Amino acid sequence: MKHTLHHVSKTIFRSFSQVMLQQNTLTGLLFCLGIAINSVTMLLGALLAVLVSFITATLCKFNSRLVQQGVYGFNAALVGTAVWFFLPVSFLSLILIIIAASFATILSHILLIYSAKFPIFTAPFIMTTWCILLFMKVSGIAPVTEQFSTHDIADFHTVFRGLGQVMFQSYWLSGLIFFVALLVSSYKLAIWALIGSGTGLLIARTLGYSEGTLLIGGYGFNAALVAIALAQRYQGKHYLIFIGILLSVLLSQALTLLAIPALTAPFVLVSWIVVAVKSKITGVYKLP
Numbered sequence: 001m002k003h004t005l006h007h008v009s010k011t012i013f014r015s016f017s018q019v020m021l022q023q024n025t026l027t028g029l030l031f032c033l034g035i036a037i038n039s040v041t042m043l044l045g046a047l048l049a050v051l052v053s054f055i056t057a058t059l060c061k062f063n064s065r066l067v068q069q070g071v072y073g074f075n076a077a078l079v080g081t082a083v084w085f086f087l088p089v090s091f092l093s094l095i096l097i098i099i100a101a102s103f104a105t106i107l108s109h110i111l112l113i114y115s116a117k118f119p120i121f122t123a124p125f126i127m128t129t130w131c132i133l134l135f136m137k138v139s140g141i142a143p144v145t146e147q148f149s150t151h152d153i154a155d156f157h158t159v160f161r162g163l164g165q166v167m168f169q170s171y172w173l174s175g176l177i178f179f180v181a182l183l184v185s186s187y188k189l190a191i192w193a194l195i196g197s198g199t200g201l202l203i204a205r206t207l208g209y210s211e212g213t214l215l216i217g218g219y220g221f222n223a224a225l226v227a228i229a230l231a232q233r234y235q236g237k238h239y240l241i242f243i244g245i246l247l248s249v250l251l252s253q254a255l256t257l258l259a260i261p262a263l264t265a266p267f268v269l270v271s272w273i274v275v276a277v278k279s280k281i282t283g284v285y286k287l288p
Contacts, residue, residue, distance in 0.1 A: 007068075008054065015050045015073025019122075019167060020178070020193070021228050022185040023069055030181035031167065035081070038164070038171040041089060042081045046167075048094075049080025049101035056105045072108050075124040076101040078167065078264075082129045085168040086136070086143040096132065104128040117279075118272055121229070122264040129263055155201065162197030162220015166264075170216050182228075189228050196220070196227025196245050203249045213256070222248040225267035230274060240278065244270050 013028030020031075035043040053076035057067045066072060079100045087093040107124040136143060160175030169175065175197075182190035200223030204214045213219065226244040234240050251266035 008051075011054055011068050011070060011073065012047065012050050014068070014070030015053070015077050016046070016070070017181070017185065018070040018074035019077060020182060020189075020225065021121075021232060022182065022189075024185040027181045027185040028070070030177055030184065034164065034174040034177035034181065035167055035169055037177070038169045038174045039084075042084050042168060045080040045084035045097055046077045047080070049076040049083075049097050049104075052076065052098050052101035053105040056102045057109075060106070060109070062105075062109050066112070071112075072105050075104045075108050075122060075128070078122060078125040079104045079128050079132075081168050082125070082263075083132065086133065087141070088144055100128050100132060103131075118275060119229075121268045121271060122225075123268050126263050126265050126268065130261070133261055155198075158201055158215050158217060159194060159198045159220065161215075161217030162200060163193060163217070163224055165217040165221035166225060175217070189231055192227040192231040192241065193224040196224035196241075199223060199227075199242065199245045200249050203246060204253075207249075207253075209249075209253055210256075219249050219252055222252055222262070222264060222266040222270075225264060226270050229267070229271045233275070234278070240274055244274050247273070 010025050013025045013032070014023055016028035016031040017024045018028075020027075022028075032043060032047075035046065050073045053073045054067065057072040062072060080097050083093055083097045083100060087096070104124045107127060108120060111120040111123060133143070135141075157172035160172040160179065161170060162175065163178045164171060164175030166178065167174075169178075179190055179194060182193055197217070197220035200220040201214060203223075204219035205211075209219060223245045226248045227241055230237075230241045230244045247270045248266040251269060252262050255262040255265060
């Protein structure tokens with residue numbers, strides 16, 4: 001029993017670490033702490049979703065190695081966080097987390113099989129959450145709106161808010177803890193995440209994008225994820241990373257203008273584009 005609990009807890013924390021493309025138990029634990037200091041509710045939603053994902057993957061006999069690495073759980077973690085970001089805690093939203101987490105896990109499995117040339121990243125989370133938001137719109141359910149204070153916010157705070165927003169956390173201290181969590185796993189990728197968020201901020205400000213969105217880290221989190229993903233795959237190819245960051249900001253703005261919730265879609269699409277173009281040039285698909 002003790003061994004089983006230890007095994008499950010490691011899988012859960014690795015699932016959280018995989019949100020930022022890491023496979024480190026301590027990193028995942030720190031990510032949980034970062035969420036908790038801003039919203040215990042969202043942490044509980046994420047934990048429930050990861051547990052449901054683990055049960056689903058186990059019952060469906062998915063690849064046990066990938067399950068233990070958290071590959072099936074991280075999209076569910078984001079879904080669980082998203083549900084209690086957009087919806088109040090209720091019996092309906094609780095059931096929604098369970099259904100959505102199972103759906104995201106099965107979708108992850110399908111994409112892993114049929115998208116062998118491309119990493120799936122957070123695509124299952126995006127698809128699942130878009131379905132939830134569409135269901136809410138059709139049902140006439142208004143999403144919860146979080147009130148942000150943008151008064152007298154230092155750019156220092158905004159950069160860390162960009163990291164926090166990867167998991168729907170607007171508190172800059174959550175982002176700082178996420179940065180420390182990344183340091184535990186890889187100091188180089190932690191620095192790139194910070195560069196990504198900061199560069200996203202500078203690009204958005206230079207282009208005159210919404211100051212409100214900018215100050216809460218809205219243009220930083222996709223840029224940070226792109227920086228991590230491309231720095232992992234193309235070490236030394238710094239120009240690719242900065243091109244990716246620029247494209248992620250432009251795509252975030254485009255989706256905003258189209259009234260489509262961006263979520264982490266700019267990160268996924270830009271990373272896929274860079275991988276595809278680079279692979280076309282070299283003739284090789286480079287996976288992690």
